[in-house]
Amino acid sequence: AQSVTQLDSQVPVFEEAPVELRCNYSSSVSVYLFWYVQYPNQGLQLLLKYLSGSTLVKGINGFEAEFNKSQTSFHLRKPSVHISDTAEYFCAVTFAGGSYIPTFGRGTSLIVHP
Amino acid sequence: GAVVSQHPSRVICKSGTSVKIECRSLDFQATTMFWYRQFPKKSLMLMATSNEGSKATYEQGVEKDKFLINHASLTLSTLTVTSAHPEDSSFYICSAADPAGVEQYFGPGTRLTVT
Numbered sequence: 001a002q003s004v005t006q007l008d009s010q011v012p013v014f015e016e017a018p019v020e021l022r023c024n025y026s027s028s029v030s031v032y033l034f035w036y037v038q039y040p041n042q043g044l045q046l047l048l049k050y051l052s053g054s055t056l057v058k059g060i061n062g063f064e065a066e067f068n069k070s071q072t073s074f075h076l077r078k079p080s081v082h083i084s085d086t087a088e089y090f091c092a093v094t095f096a097g098g099s100y101i102p103t104f105g106r107g108t109s110l111i112v113h114p
Numbered sequence: 115g116a117v118v119s120q121h122p123s124r125v126i127c128k129s130g131t132s133v134k135i136e137c138r139s140l141d142f143q144a145t146t147m148f149w150y151r152q153f154p155k156k157s158l159m160l161m162a163t164s165n166e167g168s169k170a171t172y173e174q175g176v177e178k179d180k181f182l183i184n185h186a187s188l189t190l191s192t193l194t195v196t197s198a199h200p201e202d203s204s205f206y207i208c209s210a211a212d213p214a215g216v217e218q219y220f221g222p223g224t225r226l227t228v229t
Contacts, residue, residue: 032216043120043207043222044158051216090157100215101148104157 002027004093006105014113015083021076021108023091030096033074035065038088038107047089050074061085086112116142118210120221127198127228135193135224137208143188144210148218149181152205164191198228 003026013019025031032051036044048059055067065076074091088109092102117140127133137147145166150158162183163171170183180202182194191210195202205225209218 034217036220041205041223041225044209044220046217046220049217094216100211101160101163102218106157109155 002029002093002095002103004091004103004105006091006108008108009106010109010111012111012113013081016080018079019077019081019085019110021089021091021110023074023076023105025072025074025091025093027072027093027095032094032096033065033067034092034094034102035059035063035074035076036090036092037061038090040087044090047076081110081112083112083114085110116140116210116212116219118208118219118221120206120208120224122224123222124225125227127226129199129228130197132194132196133198133226135195135206135208135226137191137193137210137221139189139210139219142210142213144191145188145213146211146215147185147191148209148211149183149191149193150207150209152207152223158207161193195226198226200228202226203228 005024034049035047038044047063048057050057050067058064063078088107090107091105094100094102119138121136147164149161152158160173161176164183164185166185172178185191207223208221
């Protein structure tokens with residue numbers, strides 16, 4: 001079965017500290033991987049995506065993620081977070097050969113404390 | 115990047131009335147659009163896939179007679195919540211698939227409150 005897992009429902013961190021938000025998937029076919037951020041009462045904004053090529057992907061707002069095929073992971077990282085990074089983060093996976101409708105993780109709430 | 119708009123951004127309606135939400139792709143043609151519902155503190159739940167010129171495909175458990183979807187043109191899909199009830203109150207988000215079909219572009223969402 002194809003699935004996406006975000007193990008951490010909430011990640012608290014202090015400002016200027018590094019952070020990693022975890023995303024794992026299960027699939028027997030090739031995948032396309034996405035991270036989205038959602039601020040309160042707003043839609044989803046694409047942070048970064050992996051479609052092919054380099055497994056290290058850099059996105060907006062200083063975020064990056066690395067596609068690890070052997071570990072079926074696509075963890076999101078930022079070396080130094082800001083208060084303004086407080087938001088909900090969703091990992092999404094599209095499975096090749098299918099309908100290209102993404103499967104979303106349950107989301108991780110990043111809470112940055114001053 | 116591609117832009118998808120939604121209108122209205124928020125709406126309050128009385129129980130029993132119908133509400134229409136519009137989703138537009140502003141700078142590309144989208145043969146396929148998607149409608150999601152998001153409950154508080156929850157992930158997105160796909161409601162239906164909207165295909166231009168044909169009937170929408172609804173996910174299991176979604177009432178097609180209650181949530182009417184029309185995709186009359188390559189840039190516009192509409193979701194009409196008919197005979198709305200308080201339990202229909204939610205955040206509704208649409209998205210449009212890029213022409214290659216790999217990526218989706220999301221609208222800003224519509225907050226529906228039924229009183």
